[in-house]
Amino acid sequence: MDRRRFLLVSALAATAACGGERPGRSTGSSAVPLTRTDSPGALPLHDDIPQIADGLSPESGGVLKILNYPEYVSPDVLKAFGKTHGVEVEVTTFNTMEDAISKLRTPGASFDVWFPTPDVIGKAAVGKLLQPLNKTYLGNLANAWPQLQSPFYDEGSRYSVPYCAYTSGVGYRADEVTAGFGYGLLWDPAYKGKAYLIDDHREGLALAMLKNGSREINTEDPAKIRQAGTWLSELVPLMNIKTGIAAYQLVAEGQATVHHCWSGDMINAQSYLPKGVDADVLGYWYPSDDLGVVGTDSLAVPASATKPVLAHLLLNHLLDPAVAQENFSFTGYQPALSAITPEKMVTDEFVTEALKSAIVTPDVYARSRQIFQISPAAEAVWLDTWSRFKAGQ
Amino acid sequence: MWALFAAPGTLWLVLLFAVPFYAVAAVAFGYTDPVFNAPVPEWDPRYWDFTAFSEILTRSVAGDLRPVFLRTLLYVALALGLCVAIGYPVAYYVSRHAGRHRALLLGLILAPWWVNYLTRMLAWLNLLQDDGYVNDLLLFTRIVDEPVRWLSGNPVTVVLALVYGYIPFFIVPLFSTLDRIDPLLLEAARDLGCSGRGAFWHVTLPLSRPGLLTASAITALPMFGDYYTNTLVSGSPTTTMIANQIEFYLLGGTRKELGASLVLLLSALLMMLMVYYLISNRRAEEEMS
Numbered sequence: 170m171d172r173r174r175f176l177l178v179s180a181l182a183a184t185a186a187c188g189g190e191r192p193g194r195s196t197g198s199s200a201v202p203l204t205r206t207d208s209p210g211a212l213p214l215h216d217d218i219p220q221i222a223d224g225l226s227p228e229s230g231g232v233l234k235i236l237n238y239p240e241y242v243s244p245d246v247l248k249a250f251g252k253t254h255g256v257e258v259e260v261t262t263f264n265t266m267e268d269a270i271s272k273l274r275t276p277g278a279s280f281d282v283w284f285p286t287p288d289v290i291g292k293a294a295v296g297k298l299l300q301p302l303n304k305t306y307l308g309n310l311a312n313a314w315p316q317l318q319s320p321f322y323d324e325g326s327r328y329s330v331p332y333c334a335y336t337s338g339v340g341y342r343a344d345e346v347t348a349g350f351g352y353g354l355l356w357d358p359a360y361k362g363k364a365y366l367i368d369d370h371r372e373g374l375a376l377a378m379l380k381n382g383s384r385e386i387n388t389e390d391p392a393k394i395r396q397a398g399t400w401l402s403e404l405v406p407l408m409n410i411k412t413g414i415a416a417y418q419l420v421a422e423g424q425a426t427v428h429h430c431w432s433g434d435m436i437n438a439q440s441y442l443p444k445g446v447d448a449d450v451l452g453y454w455y456p457s458d459d460l461g462v463v464g465t466d467s468l469a470v471p472a473s474a475t476k477p478v479l480a481h482l483l484l485n486h487l488l489d490p491a492v493a494q495e496n497f498s499f500t501g502y503q504p505a506l507s508a509i510t511p512e513k514m515v516t517d518e519f520v521t522e523a524l525k526s527a528i529v530t531p532d533v534y535a536r537s538r539q540i541f542q543i544s545p546a547a548e549a550v551w552l553d554t555w556s557r558f559k560a561g562q
Numbered sequence: 563m564w565a566l567f568a569a570p571g572t573l574w575l576v577l578l579f580a581v582p583f584y585a586v587a588a589v590a591f592g593y594t595d596p597v598f599n600a601p602v603p604e605w606d607p608r609y610w611d612f613t614a615f616s617e618i619l620t621r622s623v624a625g626d627l628r629p630v631f632l633r634t635l636l637y638v639a640l641a642l643g644l645c646v647a648i649g650y651p652v653a654y655y656v657s658r659h660a661g662r663h664r665a666l667l668l669g670l671i672l673a674p675w676w677v678n679y680l681t682r683m684l685a686w687l688n689l690l691q692d693d694g695y696v697n698d699l700l701l702f703t704r705i706v707d708e709p710v711r712w713l714s715g716n717p718v719t720v721v722l723a724l725v726y727g728y729i730p731f732f733i734v735p736l737f738s739t740l741d742r743i744d745p746l747l748l749e750a751a752r753d754l755g756c757s758g759r760g761a762f763w764h765v766t767l768p769l770s771r772p773g774l775l776t777a778s779a780i781t782a783l784p785m786f787g788d789y790y791t792n793t794l795v796s797g798s799p800t801t802t803m804i805a806n807q808i809e810f811y812l813l814g815g816t817r818k819e820l821g822a823s824l825v826l827l828l829s830a831l832l833m834m835l836m837v838y839y840l841i842s843n844r845r846a847e848e849e850m851s
Contacts, residue, residue, distance in 0.1 A: 200596040265814050270598055296597045362714030365797075370815065409715045411797040424691065424713070545599050545816065552815045559810060561633075561799040562626045 201291040203542055205387075209321035212294040212328055220301040221477045228476040229255040233483070236261050236269060236280040236471070241333075242487075243499035250486055254479055273298045279473040281480040286466055287322040288542040290329050293469070299328045300472045306481035309488035312506045314531040317465065322542075329467040330484050333433070333502040334529040336537065337372055337462040338455035340420045340430040340438065343523055350454045352380035354427045361408050363426040365419060366401075368412035370555030371540045372462065376429055377401040379460045379538075386462065386538055389547035398554035405561055412559065417441050417501070420451065431464075432527035436520055437501030453527040463529060463537035465505055503528060583829070590615055590822035599816040614819035618827055627807065627824075631831075634803040637717070638785045641724040645781055646774070648725070649732040654766075656733075657740035668737065672730055679727070683794050686723070687713065690795075715798025723795045724785050731784075732777045739773020740766070771846040779839045783832055804828055 204210040233251060235242070239262045251258040261280065263269040266289045272278060273293070285293060293299045304310065310318055310330050317331040339354050349357060355364050355376070366373045375386035377400035378393075385393055404410035413419065416430030421441035428434075435453040442448060455461050468487060470480040486492055493504035498519065503509055511528035514520050520527060543551070588603035591610035595602050604610055621627040656667045674682060689696050690712035697709040712719045743766060751761040789805035804824065811821030 267600065267814070267816065270600065274598070274600075292598050362711045405799050409798055409800065411715060412799075413797055545594065545596075548599065548816055552817050556807065556810060557626045559799050560626050560630045560802050560807060562629070 201295045201542070203544070204291065204322045204324075205541055206321045206539065209324045210291075211324040212291055214301055214327065215297055218297055218300050218472050220303045221306075221481065223303065223305045225478045227254055227479040227482050229479075231256060231476070233258045233282070233476050233479055234261065234280045235259065235282050235284075236263065236272060237282075237284040238262060238264070241284060241466075241500055241502070243496045245499070246487070246492055246496050250483055254482070256476070256479065270298070273471055273473070279475050280471045281474040281476045282483055283469050283471050284332060284466060285329065285469055286464070287320065287329075288540070290323050290467060290469065291542060294323075294328050298472055299469050300474065300477060301327050302330070302470060302484070303481060306478070307485050307488070309485045312488050312490055312493075312508065314505050314507060314534065316531065316535065317505050320465075323467075329469045330488060331505040332466045332468045332487065333500070334463065334465045334505040334534060335431045335433050335502060336455050336527075336529055336533065337367065337376070337429065337431055337464070338453055338526075340416050340425075340428045340435040341452045341454065342420060342423060342426050342450055343452035344450045345426050346452065351456070352376060354454070355410070355429055356380070356404065356407065357427070358407060360426045363424070364404070364408045364410055365416065365425045365428040365430075366404070366410060366412050367416075367429050367431070368414050370551050372429070373401060373412070373555060373558070374398065374551060375462055375538075375540060379456075379462070382460070384460065384538060387541045387543055389543055389550075391547075391550045394547075394550050394554050398558055401558045402562060405558075421446075431502075432529060433500070433502035435524055435527045436503070439520070439524070440501070448521045449523060451521070452523050455526050455533075459536050459538065461533075461537045463534050463539060465534075466502075505529075505534075507531070586822045586825050590819055590826050592819060594816070594819070601818040601822075614817075615823040615826065618820055618823040622827060627804070630802055630804050630807055633801070634786060634805075637721050637724065637801075637803060638782055640721045641728070641785055642778055642782050644721070644725045645729050645732040646778075649729055649736060649777070650774070653733045653736040653740055657737050657743075668734075671733055675730055683723070683727075683791070686726075687794065690719065713795060715796050715800045717796075717801050719795045720792050720801045720803075723791045724788065727788070727791050728781045728785055732781045734777075735780060736770065736773045736777040739770050739776070743769045768846075768849065772843055775839055775843050775846065779836065782835070786828060786832060 202210045202212075233254075233256045235247070235258060237260055242260070244260075247258040247260070261272065263272060266286055269283065269285065270289065270293065273280065273283065274296075283299075290299070304326070307326075307330060310326065313331045314334075319325050320329075320331065323329045339350075339352065341354060346354065346360075354360065355366070366376065371386075374394065374397040377397040378384070378386050381400055383393070383397070388394060413428075416425065416428040416434040417437035418441050419425035420428050420430070420435070421438040422443060432453060432455070435451055438451050439448045442450070468484045470477055470484070474480050487496065487504075488506065490504075490506055490508035493506050494509065494517075497503055497509070503514075509528070511525045511530065514528050515522055515525055585603060588605050589601050591607075591612060591614075592602050592604035593611060594600070618627070622631055652671065656664050656671075660667050688694060691697070692709045692711065692713075696712065697706075700706045700710060701708075710716075747765055747769070748761050751765045752758075756764060787805050787808075789803065789809040792801060792803050792806055793809075805828075808821050808824045808828070811817055811824065
């Protein structure tokens with residue numbers, strides 16, 4: 170750095186010291202308990218947000234409002250549910266959890282059912298965006314995987330029930346990839362220009378860590394996070410790597426040969442194959458040891474719900490194995506229910522034999538690693554490291 | 563009385579520019595909610611915190627964002643150069659030589675824009691595939707020996723896509739300026755001994771300078787802020803432009819104050835270019851009068 174630039178940078182850095190300090194600003198530590206699989210936590214209850222009473226009749230008439238990702242619940246399932254209970258079901262969509270929380274916090278906005286990821290349930294509970302669930306309406310919770318009936322992120326299922334489960338692996342074109350299965354596929358120059366990563370800072374950097382044998386995918390150590398960024402940056406010249414979240418389409422159409430993706434993407438890809446192309450061209454690799462990432466999504470009832478009883482009934486409805494399987498056929502993302510097994514999914518022709526590995530089991534869930542909520546300060550380092558990778562650094 | 567006529571425009575500017583711009587500044591200089599990690603705008607300038615802006619400025623001057631800014635400038639400059647090279651002759655021909663077909667030609671130039679932008683770009687994505695028609699044609703005509711990887715983070719594709727997206731905005735204002743040049747001035751130049759080429763260099767080109775500057779400004783400004791074209795045709799870190807970084811920070815993650823700071827920084831850069839445009843335009847008008 171030359172002298173002129175040094176002086177300029179120093180002057181710029183000095184401006185950071187300017188500005189007044191308003192009380193209550195974030196200090197970088199988390200205001201929400203950081204739960205882990207080995208240190209689960211029960212989320213706080215609030216006196217002013219009680220759970221609904223037992224034995225209430227469901228509300229009828231009007232609109233049941235759902236807040237969800239696009240295309241992440243079957244319209245037919247919702248329509249049938251609405252018809253049974255005499256309500257219209259309206260889905261409002263979001264693309265990120267930040268977007269969803271922003272919608273939930275909008276003054277005057279109300280939603281009856283929300284589909285959060287486990288890492289935001291704690292924030293939402295502490296921030297009084299959710300209402301505690303009354304389990305007497307949720308008999309089908311017993312159908313969920315045993316470890317998700319009282320998950321580490323919401324011990325006792327106070328605020329949430331499980332929805333879908335997925336793993337993060339490598340989707341590939343089985344007609345072009347015949348050897349070298351593993352994360353190394355994404356580092357193989359044979360697929361240069363046709364390799365993609367999931368466009369998510371935690372997933373992308375975790376992939377680099379796991380590929381290099383590091384299991385600390387929730388580390389708050391800046392040096393380790395930046396090391397992952399360095400590993401990932403190898404992919405820019407080596408693979409001309411791209412990022413995206415449309416593996417289901419890119420692999421199916423052959424635009425991507427190898428794609429770091431969620432298991433549900435490859436199940437969905439079966440529906441995106443060009444006419445005349447057999448589903449056998451799709452493959453999905455997931456590690457057989459503990460160097461894989463697994464995740465789940467959840468269902469919750471916001472504090473602002475105007476039809477909380479009906480919302481509980483919908484949660485219970487989606488935990489019914491037959492309904493869940495119908496929903497699975499639309500979303501491609503597997504319900505975290507004991508009745509859904511890889512063997513049954515192949516027998517029922519939901520997936521090909523080659524995609525059997527895309528079905529998650531309680532054993533896979535137990536042995537895999539999960540991406541947890543981390544402190545805001547660490548989150549900033551993860552985000553900036555990913556930003557540098559995305560900038561081509 | 564006449565000043566009242568400016569009231570709607572003033573109100574428009576205040577509501578749709580000044581207020582949103584202040585909101586962006588409030589986010590850039592604001593703080594983060596400790597529970598939701600969401601940005602909290604700080605409306606009171608006494609409490610503005612310049613940490614995020616300073617970080618962005620430092621990274622842009624000497625850090626990881628510097629090459630991104632330089633890459634953005636390069637891509638926009640190349641795209642603008644292509645717009646001039648392609649758009650000027652087209653605008654010139656339509657204004658000077660198209661005769662009674664000029665309305666038809668202008669309509670044809672704008673015709674692709676009757677179709678939704680996304681639909682057009684998706685169509686191009688299909689055409690530019692490794693086994694798409696563009697490569698089929700290039701291979702058939704033996705211009706290339708193997709398929710061009712148009713969509714694998716190719717900077718050429720990004721620049722061409724920018725040109726494709728914005729060239730009508732270049733041609734139309736330029737056409738309007740060229741069309742207003744008095745033909746008698748060109749006749750006078752010829753009468754005074756200028757060749758056709760000389761008349762163009764000494765009369766048409768100088769008189770079209772204001773239009774050229776306006777067309778360049780109208781085209782370049784949105785190119786700087788365009789993130790979607792790049793995302794569609796590349797998506798590679800090797801072609802990331804500054805708008806992609808803004809999108810990254812504003813649409814995902816918890817550091818929206820960095821995205822807002824980048825917006826302010828890019829706006830400051832564009833304002834400098836705008837000031838240059840206004841000064842150049844005034845000079846051009848003075849030279850013409």
